[in-house]
Amino acid sequence: MEPRILDGKAVAGRVKAGVAREVEAFRTKHGHPPGLAVILVGDNPASQTYVRNKETACREVGIDSEVYRLEASAPEEAVCRLLRQLNEKTDIHGILVQLPLPPHLDARMLVEAIRPEKDVDGFHPLNIGRLVTGEACMIPCTPRGIVTLLERSGVSIAGKHAVVVGRSNIVGKPVALLLLERHATVTVCHSRTPDLAAVTLRGDILVVAVGRPQMITGNMVKEGAVVVDVGINRLDGRLVGDVDFESVWPKAGYITPVPGGVGPMTVAMLLANTVEAAWRLTGGVPALAGRRDF
Ligand SMILES: NC(=O)c1ccc[n+]([C@@H]2O[C@H](COP(=O)([O-])OP(=O)(O)OC[C@H]3O[C@@H](n4cnc5c(N)ncnc54)[C@H](OP(=O)(O)O)[C@@H]3O)[C@@H](O)[C@H]2O)c1
Numbered sequence: 001m002e003p004r005i006l007d008g009k010a011v012a013g014r015v016k017a018g019v020a021r022e023v024e025a026f027r028t029k030h031g032h033p034p035g036l037a038v039i040l041v042g043d044n045p046a047s048q049t050y051v052r053n054k055e056t057a058c059r060e061v062g063i064d065s066e067v068y069r070l071e072a073s074a075p076e077e078a079v080c081r082l083l084r085q086l087n088e089k090t091d092i093h094g095i096l097v098q099l100p101l102p103p104h105l106d107a108r109m110l111v112e113a114i115r116p117e118k119d120v121d122g123f124h125p126l127n128i129g130r131l132v133t134g135e136a137c138m139i140p141c142t143p144r145g146i147v148t149l150l151e152r153s154g155v156s157i158a159g160k161h162a163v164v165v166g167r168s169n170i171v172g173k174p175v176a177l178l179l180l181e182r183h184a185t186v187t188v189c190h191s192r193t194p195d196l197a198a199v200t201l202r203g204d205i206l207v208v209a210v211g212r213p214q215m216i217t218g219n220m221v222k223e224g225a226v227v228v229d230v231g232i233n234r235l236d237g238r239l240v241g242d243v244d245f246e247s248v249w250p251k252a253g254y255i256t257p258v259p260g261g262v263g264p265m266t267v268a269m270l271l272a273n274t275v276e277a278a279w280r281l282t283g284g285v286p287a288l289a290g291r292r293d294f
Contacts, residue, residue: 001219003252011152012264020061022275035064036094037086042072047098057267062266072102079082080113087115094120094276120273143175145265155226163203165189171209208242218247226254230262
């Protein structure tokens, strides 16, 4: 059977349409839209592109975005002061610090300085703790995007063996928790896993977040598996994932393309987190609750 593409771009478009309706309902009730503040320190070209994409996406759904651009040499105290101001601003409902940061800045300390209710990246320890215990929290965007893409594409998770390759705090660990919460049996692999292929070959669902171009090849994938490629790598001037699409495609039941798979879902989930934060911070429930489709 032909594998089916997990079309992140299309699903993200539907999520964004749901977010746009929520934004409009919020604006009608409060007289202003939800607000997102992005702090960008320095001039890392990839970070600049990501921030521009976030601004564009906010504009598309009507979220007000403010980007604070600081010099690469900005002292930690200046970033903290800005975060304290943004924590207090009533028209700002989401705050994120674009990573990576210049080496003199302590990313963990700065993320902890964000009010947890406004932590739309879901990186604050309080949100991570709540994710572990299964309580309501701000869920990191890429992991939330992955499970939303699976669910919205009709992939059932319960009872499946999910293999996650990569154990980073922003992708591997949280996506493993979300899959576990949805009743998958989850195995997490990393750079010290001996005989990686023996493990990946057992995955009904295989999520790969490693940062190594095309390292997962067809002989490492179970026949009919659902393959989610989180990787974004530049190879010979083009974007490729961590999965070798050509050799995995004939084995997979479902597969995400790169680009157009997980990437668009990540941005869509940032928008969803922001509008949800706005409703929670203003003591309301989403006006379209029950009808929302994100
Ligand atoms: N599409 C999106 O929206 C999106 C969002 C975030 C990230 N990404 C991309 O996803 C990829 C991963 O990002 P990340 O932030 O999770 O990366 P990361 O923090 O560098 O973590 C990479 C993980 O891969 C593991 N690993 C490295 N080499 C391995 C090997 N040979 N075999 C098995 N595991 C290995 C590492 O193991 P150890 O822990 O043992 O070192 C680590 O846990 C990158 O390409 C990144 O650009 C995409």
